[in-house]
Amino acid sequence: MKKVLYLGLGYPDVKKSTILYTDLMQEFAKQGHEVLVVAPALNKGDYGIRTEGEVQVLRVRTLPLFNVGTIRKGLGNLLLPYQYKRAIKKYCSEFDFDLIILPTPPITLASIASWLKKKSKGKIYLILRDIFPQNAVDLGMMKENGFFHRYFRKQEERLYVASDSIGCMSPANVAYVKQHNPVVESEKLHLLPNWEKIPESVPKEEIEIIKKKFDLTDKFVAIFGGNLGRPQKMENIINLAKSCTDYKDIFFLILGSGTEKEAIKEVIATSNLSNIRLIDRLPKKEYIQVLAAADVGLISLSEEFTIPNFPSKVLTYFGLKKPVLASLDLATDFGQMLEETKSGLWGEAGKTDNLREKLLWLYHNPEARNEMGENGHKHMAKNLTPEIAYETIISNINGSKKKA
Structure with missing residues (x-):
């Protein structure tokens, strides 16, 4: 070979x-x-x-x-x-x-x-x-x-x-x-x-700079990074953000590009959501810095899928020790992986109340978030x-x- x-x-x-x-x-x-x-x-x-x-x-x-x-x-x-x-x-x-x-x-x-x-x-x-x-x-x-x-x-x-x-x-x-x-x-x-590849950890001083740059200081940040297309069904993330407007320190950050980007931008604007921001795809190094400043990594898959997808964006979340919150269709075994590795939580796509409940549990349990982040990192180092x-x-x- x-x-x-x-x-x-x-x-x-x-x-x-x-x-x-x-x-x-x-x-x-x-x-x-x-x-x-x-x-x-x-x-x-x-x-x-x-x-x-x-x-x-x-x-x-x-x-x-x-x-x-x-x-x-x-x-x-x-x-x-x-x-x-x-x-x-x-x-x-x-x-x-x-x-x-x-x-x-x-x-x-x-x-x-x-x-x-x-x-x-x-x-x-x-x-x-x-x-x-x-x-x-x-x-x-x-x-x-x-x-x-x-x-x-x-x-x-x-x-x-x-x-x-x-x-x-x-x-x-x-x-x-x-x-x-x-x-x-x-x-x-x-x-x-x-x-x-497992990314190098980002120094605390760089994280603070990123937080100030993107106005994330004193915020609980849930981040989605990657392709913005129909398979991702970003409406589920936007609906989650809508459901959390009563928590002034919870903020949603979406980074990426794709066929649905303009539609997502329009929905955010027409809904007048101040707790969510859409940013263009960043170079990998800068994306890692922004992700390091987040508290939770988000996954979203369309509930219409009958095939088992397994989103690769979770790898960067694992690499930076971020707990995962996933909105998933029922065909995938991705949620089973999160459960087995104790690296995150998931809810059925389209059921916003359930996903909100999972997010708020992560929001109120920082020690559990840290433990999930460590578990994901260990799983990646051993298998991914x-x-x-x-x-x-x-x-x-x-x-x-x-x-x-």
Whole structure:
């Protein structure tokens, strides 16, 4: 498994920001692998191969894939394998990859992964982080059994069959794939929880500066950081903020970007909420500083989901020892994880009174908050780091059967 190819989607420049996939590829390089990442260009005209961190990154010209409408995003994802294939042919003289790694989303890279597998005789490892197209059906973005659903469902099955090994976020994810995809060999499926480097603790003096900057001094701060899209159903967080207006020192901070950002901003304005603020996505270092100044990390998932999602934003909460309060659908086993690790509380999405009760319990119990924060940090250190994810991938791909 010396030479590794990663087919990415959202892959930032590690000098400016990091995500779980940059952490993982840097770990592969650290372990002595030659890594080539294929990902969209970050700036117009910035195409070709360059070194980013310890890996080689081939930046490809694509259509816009983020913060655009459903049709443009769909078209961009459909064209992606052709654009990647053309770029790989142009810049790669040899196809001698031992391991081909790709995550979902998107599922449209199945064709290029299969092509590379035949060319290189390498194995395909699928990081399953988005069960599409069912998530789109759940959110009413796609008609069940319609033309697009049938097309993408075939692509999904094709991707599962082509993969030699499939890492799933949680036990519920493994069970879901087994139940709904009888074409998938059960031995391919295994647990690959999300991962992230544990951030360094933020000095108290920096936290005080952040509190003054964002007017958080003497406030109990509940923070949500990450994508602001339909899957997150931010109305549940806004309704929670509305229910807490009688507590003048409870403040809600939302940081991020996404398709629902403007709608969220409008709801906050029209509701005249003074206990909630929406801030644009921050660089990772500054986001960590702001999160360090918070008391609780918030999670929100749409109650419409029938697939078990497992939000990765919890990792940064755990890393900074923040207790978690989650508004969840009943398909996910995320709440079970919070209970088992004693790292947070959760309530059923859409039931604001219950979520308010959980928040106020955290508000009134600072010692319990600290204990939950410590528990989450311990769980992360033991189970959710790039080093552990690397070992899981290598051990499973080495043990998988080579497919024809």
